[in-house]
Amino acid sequence: DTAVSQTPKYLVTQMGNDKSIKCEQNLGHDTMYWYKQDSKKFLKIMFSYNNKELIINETVPNRFSPKSPDKAHLNLHINSLELGDSAVYFCASSQDPGQEAYEQYFGPGTRLTVT
């Protein structure tokens, strides 16, 4: 059983398009995250949601909008795609951080290529 799943795994699109990446976790976790891994493999957090509420919103262009319809899903919508958006996007989930730091479980990643 897949713990954290993402669709699609690969996405090739043209500049200016709008696209979405879906993420689902079946671990019963309260908190979900989006990370971006650039071409140099550097990983950086973009967003974090806890029980459908936005907790972390790093300096990310407004073209990126996370949406959490329920606590098991956190989708990432990207408007007006640019070449620089090409990267691997990882979804992750964990128990509510609260007083403790729990392991984050990562999805398989979505490789986005903007041409």
Place this chain on the structure above:
Amino acid sequence: AQTVTQSQPEMSVQEAETVTLSCTYDTSENNYYLFWYKQPPSRQMILVIRQEAYKQQNATENRFSVNFQKAAKSFSLKISDSQLGDTAMYFCACMEYGNKLVFGAGTILRVKS
């Protein structure tokens, strides 16, 4: 703000040998957590080991152990009896209380037969 530094972009080790990957970090918090994640060519992020800053004892998971030096803000990963399947990119990461993971730039480890 947290920062994590991995000063070794690439390392290689012979199968069955031991290798140590370095990591230093900076945080203003007293409560924080440190992690090593492995990313093989499949790109899946896999947790290798974690360490709570309030624990003095170094964490160990089978062939993987850490050397946690809190005063020096150092968190190195030792891999014993290296196996070909250990070939991967290794990321050191720091998490402050209830917060985001901040990753280092990663170290590519190649295990040679």
